[in-house]
Amino acid sequence: MAETGAELEGTVPLVRLDRFRNAVFAIPEGGDCLVRLEFSADSQRRRIVRGELETDVELECQRCMSGMTAHVSSAFELGLVTSDDKARQLPSELEPFVVEGEALDLWTMVEDELLLALPAYPLHEREDCPATADLEALEADPAASPEPDPEDKRENPFKVLEGLKKTRH
Ligand SMILES: [Zn+2]
Numbered sequence: 001m002a003e004t005g006a007e008l009e010g011t012v013p014l015v016r017l018d019r020f021r022n023a024v025f026a027i028p029e030g031g032d033c034l035v036r037l038e039f040s041a042d043s044q045r046r047r048i049v050r051g052e053l054e055t056d057v058e059l060e061c062q063r064c065m066s067g068m069t070a071h072v073s074s075a076f077e078l079g080l081v082t083s084d085d086k087a088r089q090l091p092s093e094l095e096p097f098v099v100e101g102e103a104l105d106l107w108t109m110v111e112d113e114l115l116l117a118l119p120a121y122p123l124h125e126r127e128d129c130p131a132t133a134d135l136e137a138l139e140a141d142p143a144a145s146p147e148p149d150p151e152d153k154r155e156n157p158f159k160v161l162e163g164l165k166k167t168r169h
Contacts, residue, residue: 004039004040004047005039005040006038006039007036007037007038007101008035008036008037008038008039008158009035009037010035010038011032011033011035012032012065012110013030013032013106014027014028014031014033014055014057015027015031016031016107016109017033017107017111017114020114020115023115023118024057024058024059024062024118025057025058025059025067025068026067027057027058028056028057028058029054031055031056031057032055033055033110033114034052035051035052035053035055035110036052037049037050037051037106038050038051040060042079045096046079046080046081046090047079047080047158048078048079048094049078049080049097049109050076050077050078051054051075051076051077051078051109051110051113052073052074052075052076053072053073053074053075053110053113053114053117054072054073054074055071055072055073055114056069056070056071056072057069057070057072057120059119060069060122061089061122061123061131062122062123063124063129063130063131063132064124064129064130065122068122068123068124068128070112070119070122072117072118072119073117073123074113074114076095076113076117077093077094077095078094078095078096078097078109079095079096079097080097080099080104081096081098081099082098082099082100082101083098084098085104094141097109118150165168
């Protein structure tokens with residue numbers, strides 16, 4: 001456990017953060033997360049961790065479903081607690097982080113915060129998105145629909161069968 005008053009600055013290789021790696025489209029080759037942590041205690045002798053994280057990852061654009069580079073950053077202030085009860089006693093500006101005894105799993109902390117920092121609905125900038133042309137075509141013609149009429153779709157196989165019957169007789 002880092003001492004109160006300690007500061008820690010370093011990089012964490014993204015490839016070692018399995019949960020994070022699985023949550024994103026791709027991680028850049030050799031990608032690192034820049035981590036800055038500061039450990040302190042408040043007047044109630046609660047252990048506090050202030051941190052900043054920064055990294056670049058590939059996320060899946062929710063418009064075109066292809067990869068896009070995104071800068072992910074997070075600044076947080078955690079109160080280290082040993083139980084849910086203690087977590088409820090924390091002042092509201094502190095986010096609880098539950099630790100078992102003295103041990104603080106910095107990797108898990110960094111990974112949790114990175115996951116929280118991911119945008120829920122990543123999108124390319126409009127001008128960078130390969131789907132923009134389609135989108136603009138749709139917007140220009142409000143009658144156009146990207147979904148074929150489901151009624152038409154259901155009829156198709158029968159039409160094909162009818163066609164086959166006719167050619168066989
Ligand atoms: Zn896109």
